[in-house]
Amino acid sequence: MRGKRRIWPRRLVAVGAVAMTALLAGCSREVWEVGFFPVESKGATSHTDAYTALWNGGWIAALLVGLVTWGLILWCVIAFRRKKSDRGLPVQLAYNMPIEILYTVIPIILVVGFFFHNVSALEKTIDDETPGEQVIEVVGKQWAWDFNYVTEDVHYAGVQVNLDGTEQPGYDAPTLYLPADTDIELVMRSRDVIHSFWVPAFLEKRDMIPGRESSIHLRPLKEGTYVGKCAELCGEFHAEMLFNVEVVPENEFIEYTDSLREQGNTGILGPDYDRTEWYQNPYEQEEGAEQ
Numbered sequence: 001m002r003g004k005r006r007i008w009p010r011r012l013v014a015v016g017a018v019a020m021t022a023l024l025a026g027c028s029r030e031v032w033e034v035g036f037f038p039v040e041s042k043g044a045t046s047h048t049d050a051y052t053a054l055w056n057g058g059w060i061a062a063l064l065v066g067l068v069t070w071g072l073i074l075w076c077v078i079a080f081r082r083k084k085s086d087r088g089l090p091v092q093l094a095y096n097m098p099i100e101i102l103y104t105v106i107p108i109i110l111v112v113g114f115f116f117h118n119v120s121a122l123e124k125t126i127d128d129e130t131p132g133e134q135v136i137e138v139v140g141k142q143w144a145w146d147f148n149y150v151t152e153d154v155h156y157a158g159v160q161v162n163l164d165g166t167e168q169p170g171y172d173a174p175t176l177y178l179p180a181d182t183d184i185e186l187v188m189r190s191r192d193v194i195h196s197f198w199v200p201a202f203l204e205k206r207d208m209i210p211g212r213e214s215s216i217h218l219r220p221l222k223e224g225t226y227v228g229k230c231a232e233l234c235g236e237f238h239a240e241m242l243f244n245v246e247v248v249p250e251n252e253f254i255e256y257t258d259s260l261r262e263q264g265n266t267g268i269l270g271p272d273y274d275r276t277e278w279y280q281n282p283y284e285q286e287e288g289a290e291q
């Protein structure tokens, strides 16, 4: 019995090592390059490469610090372990100036380094050109999306995807068209509760808060179809609040907005469609109560 018990930890370690190797070997070079972000994020927008560089750089710095720390811990545990001949307490060490300075200086260098890289990534990704070449208003509603192509003065009214438990392509999901190589201003609004606009491949996410406007400015660089979803639990059918993004050449984008115009979808779907009874601006309410 005893012998068997001793074998178990070794087996667990062996199984773990094999599983980890298989798991990591299964990841292609591309997956590593994008730091396990969605592979299609590579070069997708004018921002994705800056985010990926910050993410990967952060991990590399953290891992280097980790390796040094783990190495020092292991070294101490092994080199200074208690020997049979040891008696009493080991030599006590306190107020060792070189070590104290090291402990202070290295974290300061790390914090300054992370701060610098954060700010430079932020500078590369804010590019607030208002108004963008194309202004598109993305409106979240329980549980779908309206897309107002403000510059082209047309709209698309989305309806909720109906998931029936089987895996199906979201071909009938609301679709947001974006012209490639164009500076786009995405203005976010909500008609009822808090939603969140998330296209995983764009590596950006914005909360959509009733009564407020938020925005993303970006330039899509890679044509293709991307999936998007609401990333804020917004009620019973939150999971069905899906959409697609089609990044197309500019002429196809114009063709698409023209087709909306031909269908009679002119103008934009404004705040008159908001379900204002679902939320009240608490400050306005207070003012109302005083009067």
Ligand SMILES: [Cu+2]
Pocket: 140, 141, 143, 194, 195, 196, 230, 231, 232, 233, 234, 238, 241
């Ligand atoms: Cu939502």
